[in-house]
Amino acid sequence: MSATAVTTRRPAAPRRARSYVVSDTLAMTWRNLLKYRRVPTLLVFSTIQPVMFVLLFAFVFGGAIVIPGVDYKNYLMPGIFVQTVVFGASQTGVALAEDLTRGMIDRFRSLPMARSAVLGGRTIGDSVRNLFVVLLMTAVGYAIGFRFQNGFANAVLAILITVAFGFAFSWISANIGLRIRDVESAQAASFIWIFPLVFASSAFVPIATMPGWLQPIAKVNPITITVNAVRSLTLGQLPAPVAKFVGLQGSTFTHVWQALAWIAGLLLVFVPLAIRGYRRAV
Amino acid sequence: MAQPPFDATTETQAASARRAAGDGAAILAEGLEKSFGKVRALDGIDLRVAPATVFGLLGPNGAGKTTAVRILTTLLQPDAGRAEVAGYDVIRDAEALRAAIGLAGQFAAVDEVLTGRENLELVGRLYHLPGEEVRRCIDDLLERFELTAAAHRTVKTYSGGMRRRLDLGASLVGRPEVLFLDEPTTGLDPRSRLGLWDVIKELVSEGTTVLLTTQYLEEADVLADRIAVIDGGRIIAEGTSDELKAHVGGELLEFRVADRDQIPVAAGELVALGSPQIDNATGRAALPAGEDGSTLLLEVVRRLDTAGVKITDLALRRPTLDDVFLALTGHAAEGQSEEEAELAGVGAARDGHGGEQT
Numbered sequence: 001m002s003a004t005a006v007t008t009r010r011p012a013a014p015r016r017a018r019s020y021v022v023s024d025t026l027a028m029t030w031r032n033l034l035k036y037r038r039v040p041t042l043l044v045f046s047t048i049q050p051v052m053f054v055l056l057f058a059f060v061f062g063g064a065i066v067i068p069g070v071d072y073k074n075y076l077m078p079g080i081f082v083q084t085v086v087f088g089a090s091q092t093g094v095a096l097a098e099d100l101t102r103g104m105i106d107r108f109r110s111l112p113m114a115r116s117a118v119l120g121g122r123t124i125g126d127s128v129r130n131l132f133v134v135l136l137m138t139a140v141g142y143a144i145g146f147r148f149q150n151g152f153a154n155a156v157l158a159i160l161i162t163v164a165f166g167f168a169f170s171w172i173s174a175n176i177g178l179r180i181r182d183v184e185s186a187q188a189a190s191f192i193w194i195f196p197l198v199f200a201s202s203a204f205v206p207i208a209t210m211p212g213w214l215q216p217i218a219k220v221n222p223i224t225i226t227v228n229a230v231r232s233l234t235l236g237q238l239p240a241p242v243a244k245f246v247g248l249q250g251s252t253f254t255h256v257w258q259a260l261a262w263i264a265g266l267l268l269v270f271v272p273l274a275i276r277g278y279r280r281a282v
Numbered sequence: 283m284a285q286p287p288f289d290a291t292t293e294t295q296a297a298s299a300r301r302a303a304g305d306g307a308a309i310l311a312e313g314l315e316k317s318f319g320k321v322r323a324l325d326g327i328d329l330r331v332a333p334a335t336v337f338g339l340l341g342p343n344g345a346g347k348t349t350a351v352r353i354l355t356t357l358l359q360p361d362a363g364r365a366e367v368a369g370y371d372v373i374r375d376a377e378a379l380r381a382a383i384g385l386a387g388q389f390a391a392v393d394e395v396l397t398g399r400e401n402l403e404l405v406g407r408l409y410h411l412p413g414e415e416v417r418r419c420i421d422d423l424l425e426r427f428e429l430t431a432a433a434h435r436t437v438k439t440y441s442g443g444m445r446r447r448l449d450l451g452a453s454l455v456g457r458p459e460v461l462f463l464d465e466p467t468t469g470l471d472p473r474s475r476l477g478l479w480d481v482i483k484e485l486v487s488e489g490t491t492v493l494l495t496t497q498y499l500e501e502a503d504v505l506a507d508r509i510a511v512i513d514g515g516r517i518i519a520e521g522t523s524d525e526l527k528a529h530v531g532g533e534l535l536e537f538r539v540a541d542r543d544q545i546p547v548a549a550g551e552l553v554a555l556g557s558p559q560i561d562n563a564t565g566r567a568a569l570p571a572g573e574d575g576s577t578l579l580l581e582v583v584r585r586l587d588t589a590g591v592k593i594t595d596l597a598l599r600r601p602t603l604d605d606v607f608l609a610l611t612g613h614a615a616e617g618q619s620e621e622e623a624e625l626a627g628v629g630a631a632r633d634g635h636g637g638e639q640t
Contacts, residue, residue: 020410027407035395038436103389107452110355112381113408 028121079203085166090190093177149236229259313363338506384458
C-alpha cells in the first residue's frame with residue numbers, strides 16, 4: 001500500500017520460454033505417453049481395431065478383391081498402416097478437447113513454458129504411439145503372410161512416411177479438438193471426415209474398381225498418395241499392367257516425393273492454424 | 283520444426299523502466315474491460331494490491347471474478363485497460379509474468395493418469411526450475427497438503443478434496459511471487475478449508491501476495507486484508523472486512539411478518555430502530571443489529587408485540603455475502619454463471635476479435 005513498499009523483483013525474464021521449446025516438448029510428450037503405460041487397455045483397444053480391419057479385409061472381403069499379379073495381403077497391409085495412423089491421429093483432437101474441458105490447458109497457459117510444447121508434445125506423443133501400433137501391425141501382417149519385398153531400408157522408409165503422415169493428420173485433428181472443445185463431439189467429428197477419406201482411397205481396393213465419378217476424387221486423396229508411396233516401397237517390382245491397375249505406375253521416387261509433399265503441405269497449413277486455435281482457446 | 287511465432291512478447295525497455303519506477307503494487311489494474319459477445323464480463327475494473335497481502339475478490343457467480351483472474355494471469359486479453367502483476371504488464375511482458383505467478387483455477391487441473399508427485403514434477407519442469415530445488419519444494423508441498431502418503435498413487439484414485447489440494451500444490455511449485463486462487467475452497471471439506479487458510483497465511487507471512495476470489499464472506503473475512511466486492515463486472519465496494527461490514531451493520535436480526543397486511547405497521551415500528559428491509563411478497567424482514575444484537579431483539583419483540591404484529595422465524599445471524607450485496611446493491615447475490623456467459627460469447631469472440639495474443 002505504501003509507496004515505499006518494494007517487492008523483490010526477479011531479474012527480467014532470465015531466458016525466453018521459447019528457448020525451452022525442446023525440454024518443454026519432451027516433458028509434455030512424456031506426460032502424454034505415460035497415459036499408455038498407466039492405462040495399457042488404451043493401447044490394447046487402439047490396436048484391436050486395426051487388427052480387426054486386417055482380419056476383415058484379408059479373410060472376409062479379401063476373397064472378393066482380386067488383384068491379378070499381387071497377393072492381396074501384400075496390397076492390403078500398406079493401406080492398413082496408413083489407416084491405423086490416421087485413425088490414431090484422430091485421438092489428438094479428442095485428447096486436447098479433454099485437456100481444455102478439464103482446465104489443464106489453462107494451467108499450461110499460465111506457466112512460463114514454451115506455448116508450442118502443449119501441441120508439440122501432444123502430436124509427437126501420438127506419433128510415438130502410432131509408431132508402436134504400426135510396428136505391431138507389421139507383426140500381425142507377417143503372421144498372416146504379408147512381407148516387405150524391397151529390403152530393410154525401404155521398409156523403414158515406408159514406416160517413417162506412414163508415421164509422418166499420421167503426424168500431419170494429428171495437426172488437423174488438433175484443430176478440430178481446439179475448436180470443438182468437447183470430448184465426445186470431437187470424437188464424433190473426427191469420424192465424420194476420416195471415415196470417407198480412408199475408404200474413398202486406395203487403402204483397401206484399387207481405385208480402378210471404383211465408379212467413374214469417385215475415381216478422380218480418390219486419386220487426389222492424400223491417403224491414396226501416401227498409401228501408394230508406402231506400397232511402392234514395399235510391393236517389389238510389378239508388371240506394367242498390374243502397376244497401372246493398382247495406380248503404382250511411375251517410379252518409387254515419384255510416389256515418395258508426392259507423399260512427402262502432401263505431408264509438408266498439410267503441416268504448413270494446419271500447424272499455424274492449430275497454433276491460432278490454441279491461442280484463442282480460452 | 284522451426285520455432286513458430288507463438289509469442290511475440292518482448293521484454294521491453296519500457297517494462298523494466300516501469301518496474302524500476304514501480305510504485306510497489308504487486309497487482310495493479312486500471313479500467314479493465316472484457317466482453318464475451320454481448321455479455322459484458324468486466325466493465326472497468328481498478329485494482330491495487332499491496333505486496334505480501336491477501337486481496338479478496340468477493341462476488342456471486344457471473345460477477346466477473348474469474349474473468350478478472352484470467353486477464354491477470356495472461357489467459358485472456360482485456361478489451362481495454364491495462365494491468366500489471368509483479369511489475370510485469372499482462373500483455374507486453376506476459377512471458378516474464380507467468381514465471382512470477384501461480385494459478386489454481388476453478389477446476390482441479392491435475393492429470394488423472396499421473397501420480398500426485400508426477401503432477402507436481404511436470405509443473406516444476408515447465409517452470410524450468412533446478413531439479414534439486416524442485417524436489418525439495420515438492421516434498422514440502424506434499425507434506426503441507428497431507429498428500430505424502432498418496433504421492434505415488436495416480437490421481438485417478440484421489441478424492442475430490444485431495445485433487446483440489448494437489449492442484450493448489452501445483453500452483454505453488456514455482457514459488458510464485460503472486461498467487462491467484464479462483465474459489466480455492468469450493469469443494470473442500472471444512473477441515474481441508476481450514477488447512478488451506480493456514481497455508482495461505484503462511485505464504486503471505488513469507489512475502490507472497492495472494493489474490494483469491496470467493497463467494498463466501500467468511501472466507502474473505504478470515505483471510506483478506508482488503509476485499510473488493512464485484513457485481514456485474516464492476517467493483518461496487520472496496521475496503522477492509524470491517525469497513526464492508528459497516529455497510530451491513532454487524533449482525534442481522536431476521537424475522538417474518540406472519541400476516542402480510544401488517545407489513546406497513548411493522549415497518550413503521552421498526553424505522554425508529556434502524557433501516558429495515560422488508561420483502562413485501564414474503565414478509566421477510568431484516569434489520570441491522572450492530573454490536574448489541576440481544577438488546578435490539580428484545581426491543582423489536584416488545585414493539586411489535588405492543589403493535590399487535592405477529593412474527594415468526596425470529597433469529598439473529600451474522601451477515602452473509604447476500605447481506606453485503608443487499609446493502610450495497612439492493613439486489614440479491616445471484617446471476618448467470620460466468621462460464622455460461624463465456625461460452626455464450628465464444629462464438630462471437632471466435633468470429634471477431636477473440637483473445638489473441640500479440
